[in-house]
Amino acid sequence: MPSEAKAVENFVEKPKTLAALRADLAEGRTRAVDLASSYYERIEKKNPRLNVYLSLTKERALKQARQVDALAAKGDPLPPLAGVPVGIKDTLVMKGAPATAGSKILEGYLPPYDATPVARLEAAGAVLLGKLNCDEFAMGSSNENSAYGPVRNPVDTERVPGGSSGGSAAAVAANLAVATLGSDTGGSIRQPASFCGVVGVLPTYGRVSRYGLIAFASSLDRVGPLAANVRDAATLLGVIAGHDAKDATSSPAPVPDFAAESDKGAEGLRIGVPAEYFAEGLDPEVRAAIEKGIAALEAAGCKVKPVSLPHTRYAIPTYYLVATAEASANLARFDGVRYGYRTPAAENLADLYKHSRDEGFGPEVKRRILLGTYALSAGYYDAYYLKAQQVRRLLAEEYLRAFAQVDAIVTPTSPVPPFKLGEKSGDPLAMYLADIYTVTASLAGICGVNVPCGTTQAGLPVGMQVLAAHLNEGTAFRVARAVEAAGL
């Protein structure tokens, strides 16, 4: 019937837990090589529709899988992520594998080294399947800014998976990887995790090395894991976290056993609910789902109380000034000289720069470079960039005060459920507002987790953002586990 809605095309499938995979391997029920091959078969079948993977690293994956199998055959102790098939966001480099960051300007680039989080995953036994699609240079909230085409949301292929780590979230949702790495500058792990119904972790600034992360905004960029459940995400964070001499901002703080932390339960934790995150613009179905999540926390023995974060409304303007200013400096390195794309037609050096960049960058990247350059240019620096840095301090200090009263703060991750492809792509400002609940934690450097928290009536995922103070990821995991356990 013409009036009837088209059936929703759905690719959702839950991966096995790390514990189940580990038992399968250790007890000889499966081999890592067969597991990896089965993932590649699934990718071959489903990727043409979802566009999650940009490239595959089969040779490296199977070599690692054979090594894991050799260990298992000998009965040797298996490393924590032995044989676990993972995907890597294409903003992180893997030696000899294409790294595009979703941009044409990096076409042909084969990085000569591994990013630290990638190397740590592999050292822990993980099998690296390939590189995941994302918005160009991680600039976007829908994955529609990828030069290699949008990712489709496995929950409903007419909808966006969120961004910028859209491929990382969709891969977990469709079981095209057991877990993935993403990067988050203003919400790029949490928001796609919310849209695809998976767990996504924003570690504390400095917790995970960014060595080998293609930089977007260096005072904000973080690397974090996405997984199908909170405990597995916590395990992955434990593997990739910790000091790295190759990243000057890497924190020397000791890394707790995050998975064990997450087992501690949420009873007695003080949970803050900021009214500013439940104001105008919040979709009523999202609100209802988050309120159920908060009720579940109360039922689990948490003490829920209101907290106030009055500067929240200034976070988006602050974020988009700070992030674009830093991006305009970071992206100056793409000039057609040392790597990636070079224009075929340039008579002189100035034209080489201009034409390579003009032909290599997409519209959103150009927009942000221009905005950032403008905000940093003579005569405007104080009014824009310096002002934004001052407001950034107000936002950060407001969080520090709130965390003196509560152990965690819960909010919706996104004000709306996943929207349709094309719905917001024509209006950059509307797209920026999609990040309204995630950018504050980015500016303050605190940590957070997106945990699935029910669905809308149409079955679209809703995510709760659980925020905790610097280096308190364990607390965020405990709260997220309680929400997950409620099975909303």
Next chain:
Amino acid sequence: MTAKVTVEDVERVAELAHLELTPEENGRMLHDLNAILDYVAELNELDTAGVVPLAQVSELGDAAGASGPRADVLAPSLDRATVLAQAPETDQVFFKVPKVIER
């Protein structure tokens, strides 16, 4: 902070950023930059006199897991051949670009 961005501003900023925009792109960027800057002007509502700018969260102190500078020791970096292999054009020793100085 409420000054309107003009076509000349967009062209000047594009020049600074080594971007060459088409006339259509110029028009689009003019519209978008004005819309975004109008929105960020909300920050003017806040009195920030005396607030120390926060450039990095490490400035928030130990609670934020701040890191110090690394030890200043010599360590090998990538070798020349490995790096040059990624470049669009080299002479095996240097990156090559179009001639800069006429003589």
